[in-house]
Amino acid sequence: MSEPVEFRHLEYLVAINEGKNFTRAAEKMYRSQPAISQQIRGLESDIGFPIFLRQGRDGVTPTPAGELVLSWARTVLEERREVFAIARAIHKGEVPTLRLGFSSFVNPTLLTTFRQCYSDLFPKCEVVFSGGDSALIVQRLESNALDCGILPCPIDSKTLDVITVAHSQLVVCMRTDDPLALHMQLDIHEVAPRIRVFRDPELHPSAHAHLVNLFAEVGIPISLANSVTNPADIQWMVKEKYGLALVDQALPLESGLTTRPIAGVNWSAQTAFVASKNSQHIALPFVQRFLRQEGLTVQRKRPRGVRPLPKQLELLG
Template sequence: MSDSLTFRLLRYIKASAATLNFTRAAEQVFVAQSSLSHQIGKLEDNIDVAIFDRLQNGLKITPAGRIVAAYAENTLREWDQMLVMARAVQRNEVPPLRLGFSSFINAKLLEKFREGYEGMFSGCVIQLMSGDPLLSLQRLDARTLDCAILPLPIDTSLYSVQQIAQSPLVVCMRSDDALAEHAQLDIRDVAPRITIFRDPELQPSAHSRLLEMFAEVDIPIHLTCSARTPGEIQWMVKERYGLALIDQLSPLDPGLITRPLAELNWTADTAFVYLNHADHVALPFIERFLRETWTDSRRRKSPTKSRIPEQMELLV
């Protein structure tokens, strides 16, 4: 796009698209109507794009103009956010980022998130608060948390959700289990022994998704033991209460091993979550950076490495 597309012109375009009237748009941006319409017309000539159709009773935005107007609105919003953040950093006025997390989140994700945050906003503080996913979401609703790193799924109609990691679900067992001799396991053979699960009350939506996954392969779920932490799950496995599905990235206690499931792409997915319309000044920058990095990591994914856990560069 032409270098003549300055912030001033972006504001002219945004106001004109909102009002569909050059006169009312000029009043919004405190400029003469003749100057605003002339500069938009000159821009249209320079970039060879008709942004507006001029009508007798106002304006009509063109299909191409909608693209330009959306760019103008997004760019101006990001500019305003950047100014607010830059001023807050300069004045040492950035409030602590209150970050919630679930015990089922790999600790390295939190470590790398902190490193990335400090890289973006040096000297800005993170305050951690652990809790099960449902409690963390309640704290977001009550605004006692600014954001959280939680297992998916999360209701995207209520929260801004950006996936940041994905890794296969694997079967956790004792290292002396007969199944340890197999490189991969068939879910139909091993399902009756998978009896240890995360407590459904910790995140009902995640448990519902688990039920759907089992139903998709026509296998009943045998939930006889439930746990509130990864440590409890692994203790139950060691004590021979059954097998469990866990995140491949989870660190294992001594005496335990994992084996992948054959022909299934069941994954543990993790997301950065915050309340829609949350007001911490850093959140738009964090979310944008995580979104772009996750998109890049997905684009670079090799089809031959589908069993390798994926994490954003920030979190590798």
């Protein structure tokens, strides 16, 4: 290619495809039909293949290669619209506060990382946090009382968009003076009878069901002796010798506690960013795009996943 593809070319392509001919596209774009035709023929000559098949009175249809270009053009034009809409809102101070719900079982480092990323993406735009159990946060998302949330997986809702943003190994939490702490890894069959502290199943039924399945896969029933509503209570019960617990490897531990991995299993805790599919918050498309590319597991000085679009775009090299 010798010339860059400009936004106007993409607009012409989408208009032609929607109208199925050049004349209707020209009327929509307030240009003459010959001018539009000349622009597209020049573009096709430059890239080396036809985008449309001309079928006379039957109009035009995209070629297979043209379908790919059109899909890309629609994405670019939509991203441009979103970029200028959010930039205009930032300039006018009209970006609404982002209301984010979270579970106490989410690693607090993820919340800090999210706030930093959001601030980098949208300078001087506010995010407020609201804690609660997963079921409550999902209800508030579905009723639009919250814009988004960061919750442990699995998420049971067909009305929410779910993006997994972090994975962390499940490990056994114990006292530092426990004889098990002398081992580098633990045998699940030997340690299972002592794992007796669990999150209350009613707080996140699908997560508890997933845990039951993990134990069942290795032939061990869960012994639900003690249930808690937050990580602090889990650690208190372990310190008071009510039993051992499975926790997120990244969970900050109180003094007197330690963790050990389980040999031979690959059990992990997953955390997701969730938002209502009907949410109208102007920042969410950018946040979701960034999180799909970057996740939340690594601290960064500057998000790299969402960037302002250039004025001109090179097409297919």
